[in-house]
Amino acid sequence: MTIRAPLAAGAAVNLAAVSGLACMDPGPVPFPHLSARHPLASYMALAAAPTGNGWELLTLVAFIFAACFLVSGWRRHRRAGGSDG
Numbered sequence: 536m537t538i539r540a541p542l543a544a545g546a547a548v549n550l551a552a553v554s555g556l557a558c559m560d561p562g563p564v565p566f567p568h569l570s571a572r573h574p575l576a577s578y579m580a581l582a583a584a585p586t587g588n589g590w591e592l593l594t595l596v597a598f599i600f601a602a603c604f605l606v607s608g609w610r611r612h613r614r615a616g617g618s619d620g
Contacts, residue, residue, distance in 0.1 A: 540607060541600075541603040541604045541606070541607035542600075542603075544603045544607075545599055545600040545603040545604075548599050548603065549595075549596050549599050549600070552595060552599060553592070553595075553596075
C-alpha cells in the first residue's frame with residue numbers, strides 16, 4: 536500500500552463529512568458575500584461556511600487525514616507481521 540491509499544480515503548471521508556455538515560447547517564450567513572476585489576476575504580467566507588469557523592473545519596480535516604494515516608500504518612504493520620512484544 537502506498538501513500539495514495541490513505542490520501543484517497545482521507546479525501547473521500549472529508550468530502551462526506553464536510554458535505555454532511557453543509558447540509559445540516561447553512562453556516563453563519565445565508566449567502567456569503569464574495570468580492571473579486573478581496574479574494575482572500577471571499578475564500579475565508581467560503582472556507583468558514585460549513586462550520587461557521589475556518590479553524591474548526593481545518594481541525595476536522597486534519598483529524599480525518601491523521602486517522603486515515605494511522606489506520607494505514609497500523610494495517611501495514613500488522614500485514615508485515617510485526618509485534619511490539
